[in-house]
Amino acid sequence: MKSKYKANVLLVDDEPNALRVLSAILNEASYNTSLADGVDKALGIVSAGTVDAVITDLKMPGKDGLYLFHHLKANYPDIPVIFLTAFGTVDSAVTAMTEGAFFYFIKPPDYIKLKAILDKAVEQRRLKYEIAELRSQLESTYGFSSIIGKSPGMEKVFRMVETIRDSSTNVLITGETGTGKELLAKAIHYTSRRHYRPFIAVNCAAVPGELLEAEFFGHERGSFTGAVSRRIGKFEEANTGTLFLDEIGELELSLQAKILRAIQEKEIERIGGNRKIKIDIRLIASTNRELVREVKLKNFRADLYYRLNVVQIKLPPLRERISDIPLLVTHFIDKFSQRENRRVSAVSPEAMNVFLQHDWPGNLRELENIIERAVVLAKKDMIGIKDLPHEIRKEIRAGNLQSNALKPLKEMEAETIIKAINIFNGNKSKAAAALGITRKALYSRLGKAGHKHSGKN
């Protein structure tokens, strides 16, 4: 065994002598053993939850080894079962193998072989655990559970993603800076059928133009000055997985043409190479530019745009998903409190009020940074106004933010309604739905507060 952890093996046999011998041998091989002289006792031990593998006699008075095996298969499918059987009952053991038993030995077993098989069984179970563990870690880091949001705008995003989740269509993610484009790209990959294949990201804005081609397609040794060894490009690395082209709007025209060719022909050629390499990738591209406009301005190839834009997902700016702010604030506070080992757990109502009214040009990244800073600075377990950056506090003083002074309830209600209407671009049905009232109620409440709102939606 490689690790220090001693696996626990349950031995089941109605013959005390057989148990003693096998147990001694396995203890020697640094296994822990639990002993049961019958199936009922064995089931009691298994239910305690510490058994890693079972070695059982097949023929026992009362409930036999097969009974035990079927019970384990139904209730503890991950526990491997190894049978010991007398020569006359080999048939049953073979049948059990076809039903998923791990192995069988004819008594008396070759103990060296038995230990080898047991090592394998325990290792397989450990790997299964490890994979399940990693999966769930990936899911919580990159899956949809990592994307916080219940606002109508985000619900729409989630619905869209749900419909494309198992297809391999190209996706274009648009949205202002810091709206979560990269996070979404990862979530799409890690919940798609390709989730166990590579996710490779290239930031088209961060790599200098003259190096990008090699970054994308790789090169053969000596293909240009500086190409001292062969290099695999990102298209090849992402093969069978997902390639994320971040900030694709920054790509220069000559490279756009090369990317388009790779997508269309589903093959690439390394620089200086003379061989076509087949590639199967799902492309996710992101941009904070208005690509349609860039196409009109001839900065972006129309044909590439259409290839990428099979499905477009638009991430709304934070100011259009104000209802998510409290959730996000809590999420970021938890994240940084944990990381910093601080006990900060809440924000003061005044600070929350600032968050709700700030314009958030840097979107979620800006909010995240502000909370990170505040968690570090906070003297108490609550983030207050004084833990916020100077610029935002300046806004309060300059009167950009409404003061927190109390107002007549009717007026606050009307303000909330108007804010909702603005969030939904004037669509009053949606605004009413988001506020949990009927459209009629929305009109009448506005009317009572003396606000006139025209137009039908």
Ligand SMILES: Nc1ncnc2c1ncn2[C@@H]1O[C@H](COP(=O)(O)OP(=O)(O)OP(=O)(O)O)[C@@H](O)[C@H]1O
């Ligand atoms: N819905 C969300 N829930 C939780 N965290 C989020 C959410 N959206 C974004 N974030 C966090 O905000 C930060 C910015 O997100 P991300 O890098 O994905 O944005 P982006 O749109 O790619 O930004 P840029 O255009 O600047 O590259 C990241 O730390 C990300 O984890």
Ligand SMILES: [Mg+2]
């Ligand atoms: Mg990004």
